Amino acid sequence: MINRFSSRVKRLDRVFLNEKLKNAKSYDRIAGFFSSSILEIAGEEIESISGTVRLICNACLEKDDVVTATAAANALRKEWCANEPEQEYSSNSPRLKKLYDLLRSKKLIVRVLPNDVFGLIHGKAGVITLADNHKTAFIGSVNETYSGWRLNYEMLWEDDSDEAIKWVQDEFDYFWHHPSAIPLSDFVVEDIGRISGREVIDDITKWKAAPEPAQVVVESPVYRKELGLWEHQKFFVDTVFRDHQKSYGARYVLADQVGLGKTIQLALSAQLMALSGSNPILIIVPKTLIWQWQDEMKNLLGMPSAVWTGREWQDENEIKYPPIEDIRKCPRKVGIISQGLIVNGRDEYIEQLLSMQYECVIVDESHRARRKNLGEGKENDKPQPNNLMDFLLKISKNTHSMLLATATPVQMYPIEAWDLLYILSQKNDGVLGSELSKWRTNPEKALNLIMDRERINSNIDGLLEQCEWLRNPFPPASEDPMNFGVLRRNLGLSDDTFVIKPDVFREIITGRSPDSRRVGRILENGFMQNHNPFIRHIIRRTREFLENNNNPETGEPYLKKIEVVLMGEDEKEAIKLTPYLKEAYECAEEFCELLSKRVKGGGFIKTLLLKRVGSTMVAGLSTAQKMLNWGIESESIFDEDDDEFEEETPKRGRKKQSAEDEKYSEVKDLTEPERECLRRFVNKLDANKDKDPKYELLLSLLKEKKFAEKGCIIFSQYYDSALWVATELSNVLKNTAIGLYAGGDKSRIITDGIFKKCTKEDIKRKVRSREIKILIGTDAASEGLNLQTLGTLINLDLPWNPTRLEQRKGRIQRIGQENDKVFIYNMRYKDSVEDRVHDMLSQRLQNISSIFGQLPDVLEDVWVQIALNNKAEAERIIDEIPKQHPFEIRYERQAIGNIDWESCTMVLSEREKYKTLLESWK
Secondary structure (H helix, E strand, O other): OEEEEEOOOOOHHHHHHHHHHOOOOEEEEEEEOEOOOHHHHHHHHHHHOOOOEEEEEEEOOOHHHHOOHHHHHHHHHHHHHHOOHHHHOOOOHHHHHHHHHHHHOOOEEEEEEEHHHHOOOOOEEEEEEOOOOOEEEEEEOOOEOHHHHHHOOOEEEEEOOHHHHHHHHHHHHHHHOOOOOEEOOHHHHHHHHHHHOOEEEOOHHHHHHOOOHHHHHOOOHHHHOOOOOOHHHHHHHHHHHHHHOOOOOOEEEEOOOOOOOHHHHHHHHHHHHHHHOOOOEEEEEOHHHHHHHHHHHHHHHOOOOEEEOOOOEEEOOOOEOOOOOOOOOOOOOEEEEEHHHHHOOOHHHHHHHHOOOEEEEEEOOHHHOOEOOOOOOOOOOOOOEOHHHHHHHHHHHHEEEEEEEOOOOOOOOOHHHHHHHHHHOOOOHHHHOOOOOHHHHOHHHHHHHHOOOOOOOOOHHHHHHHHHHHHOOOOOHHHOHHHHHHHHHHHOOOOOOOOOOHHHHHHHHHOOOHHHHHHHHHHHOOHHHHOOHHHHHEEOOOHHHHHHOEOOOOOOEOOOOOEEEEEOOOHHHOEOOOHHHHHHHHHHHHHHHHHHHHOOOHHHHHHHHHHHHOOOHHHHHHHHHHHHOEOOEOOOOOOOOOOOOOOOOHHHOOOOHHHHHHHOHHHHOOOHHHHHHHHHHHHHHHHHHHHOHHHHHHHHHHHOOOHHHHOEEEEOOOHHHHHHHHHHHHHHOOOOOEEEEOOOOOOEEEEOOEEEEOOHHHHHHHHHOOOOOEEEEOHHHOOOOOOOOOOEEEEOOOOOOHHHHHHHHOOOOOOOOOOOEEEEEEOOEOOOHHHHHHHHHOOOHHHHHHHHOOOOHHHHHHHHHHHOOOHHHHHHHHHHOOOOOOOOOOOHHHHOOOOOOOOOOEEEOHHHHHHHHOOOOO
16 A cells, blocks of 8 residues: 655654554664654654664765775764764763664664765665564655654655565665675764763863863864774873872883874873873974974874974964074973974073973983993993983973883993983982982893893892892882782882882891792792883883784784785895996996095085985986086075984084085085086986886886775985976876875875875875875875875885884884785885895894884994995994894783773863963963
8 A cells, every 4th residue: 555645744753653663573774864863753663663773874985985894994983973973962862872772782773885886875765564564665755864754844655565665675685785885883883872971071170180081082083083092002191191190200111113103192191291280291302203293283182282493482273473582481381392402402492491390291202312322331331411311311300200202212222221211210219219229320230130131149148139129119009019019008108109218128028027928929020020110111012012912802903913015125126227327326426436535524415415316316316416506506405305414413414404505515616527427427317317217117016016006105205206206197197186295385286297285284184085095205204194095105215214214114004004914115226325235234124123123223324334335334333233132121911901981971171171281381
């Protein structure tokens, strides 16, 4: 029988929906669009259904979003959060709670279909199995929403004939079982439950009374716009914040491997401490990272901050404040400064910074703070700190908490790790004990003991010595409540007391009390290896451990495994220098040799020129032409996207542009033989610049090896290389948007040779939405850029600082990568500097990497020495690197926890959060 319904005549929910659903057995619905508002009018009837309700809906996804289960879940999460359900449903918690219960019980099952599979699902239909097993079908204009069933003008046509029921059921089944139809992700379901009980803390003082990290972070952009935090990240932030609330503060080295999200962990820790305390936060980072830090805090945490540009502060909205002579007038609670300000000795600013008290000081790439007197046998020598280390030793006394970050706490010598703890230990007995502790006064023996190179005798004198290491600093109760906790309680030690007096401890160990037996157990169970200050204050997680160990709560790995397929490493894969390129390369080396004989700066210029010609012919040509014009034009040869002139490494006189040109002014007076070499070099490249072998290989990888199809980031150190490659590709790959990501305002999108200026944020957004699948970036893209939608990476040139190579790889081998396998191709010319270094290091790279977790920065010196034809010095540097791990710390398992922030229903008001962080330094 056919029934026709019009909302003009009667309300459809009353005359059809509620009546049909009451005590029904099942309900299959092509919904088009679904909203929880349907529960307001049919909630009880849906609950009365004895079987299952199945809905197929639209989603603003693309087919590429659902290629893998991970990508599908991530895409659904982002779409759900983009609609800001916490705002939309803020006053509808009972309805949402009902929806959550239905979804969790599987009584209601929802699948979504990307819009670009069939376009929008405008057809609306359903099949209801009634209580008596009779079925009926309906079609009409009604969406499965409150408005559709009750408010809008809608028409509905019911037909219970077998033919109609089969037709609608077939349509439903087709969509329901379509390969692109995906279930609601667990995150969406659980977030519905969370929002159903959501409450807002509208006063920061209420939050400060009982501060919880989850209440700050659970609705921040990193959760609502990105993919949240992994367990190891939450563990670090939670640990730091708990310690910060104590009288002794948080003092840690975060030494996670590249790609595990150190910046977000540190930034979130900074945000929580800034909200809970009254003093400012100071963040000290390499100059190349200051904008990345500000960008991530703004976009991932909704967190305002200010960057010191060298003469003024600039806030998160790019507003510059008037130049000032007093750096203490920071307009935000969190201020970011460059390490260069400290390294280059700006005394007035240093004194001003040291005159303040801080809530927390955070230092990124902290391994740059080191002693000058490094070397075997010098461990007990008093440190001779470089400028950065000296400053940190002083400012450590002025801050409640301090966090140092580095992927390589040991570059070459174990004492480097001790130095970082020594910085943290200033005015804090909880790190290395008091001034007289053995951990402070005898670092050489401390390191030997924890590395098991040396052992203490088991006689009475040995026992007394072990107790000296144990009592100062005495571990916190949280480290082992049954032993350290009980001993602390029995001795009446407060949480902020870390030194037990010698006579008190002697009395314990010489007696026969339960406490003496407890101390005996602690010492017998490997105190030195399991409870030393290094394990306590250095937190390091490796990708290998996180990928290969399961979280006991979920049975899944702590981190999704991303396999890296490394290409270009075989000797046969090195690109042969064509005859003209080989001649040009020889001209470059001849020019550099002539220059080196005349001026001291010649070696530096040689490394510059050989690096650039090893990138692309265009980069080498551009540099040589600028050199020929020295003294004629004022144009600098120092590209702002180059990484070799960072102000933080003054040992080779690296500063930017005009200052650098002036430093090497004596080089500019080229002799005629030098000019002749450069002319021959230029002529060779200029005549053949359209035949670059690297570009030909690049094109082959993109097309034949399907790198373009998988999505590709192409890296070069040099802007002129990146620009040239982007331009050439845009002319070949028609109708394809090519992204160019570079420093300053030089980012572009290029399509068919037409340039369109855009911001870095535009490019990031278009990469995320897959509008851009080929991205060319300078090393401005190697830090702070998340490229989880790209599955391949090509290194057009190899940076001489190995950290850069790790950072590049970390753009795609990172948390949230949608592919299980990513491909990386490293390009190098046969018989070039890169090839000679590769040949020298190839047998050691894997071993060095496994020793340190990544390649230490000291290997940059190997490149320089090879470029200067000083093979003996290069080999000496390599031979100094330990053959075995110089500093084994067994802490990974205790540096990961299970912390539930995702179900937090109490949240701190965004307005209160933002207002508090807008406070200026006082």
